Amino acid sequence: MNYFEIPGEPDAALWQKSDGNSGVVREGLNGWNDYLHWLAAGNTLASLVPADTRSLDELRVDALGLINIAADQALEPITRLYPRAEIDTWPEQCKEAQAWLSDTMASAPLIDAICGPQRMAEKRELCETILSKAITYREAVGAVIGWRRAITSWVEAQSEPALLISFTPRCPEVPDAS
Incomplete structure (x- = not known):
């Protein structure tokens, strides 16, 4: 028995x-x-639970992957509101918005395309909104990056596999930037 x-x-x-x-x-x-x-x-x-046979390096890599997933999930309340293609244009939108608000003769082809010919009167409001949302997003991303860096340092310093085997990262919530 x-x-x-x-x-x-x-x-x-x-x-x-x-x-x-x-x-x-x-x-x-x-x-x-x-x-x-x-x-x-x-x-x-x-x-009944099979022993975890991963090396310390493998456990660290897996933990770092979990951290990255948690970071992406923390930013999801903001990023899920937009398609990836639009998110990829945010740096350019900010650059154009800053330039146009400084000089209304500055070239802003992306913002012009977003406004379209019917809504050019709203261009100033759009530029201000872009920059306002960019600040909120940068603050949220900064908080998540700070958390990720700190928890990554902790993972890299671990010498006991048991701590990494049971590791579950929990990123703090970030405010919604909508």
């Missing part, structure tokens, strides 16, 4: 006989005393 731990259930164990029959024994129920005698005889529970 062998007994196996059931993760999260300290008052129960899975038993298995050599013929393949198995079941669960619980504290206070039939078979619990046999289980306690088995433990008292110096036997130890086997684990």
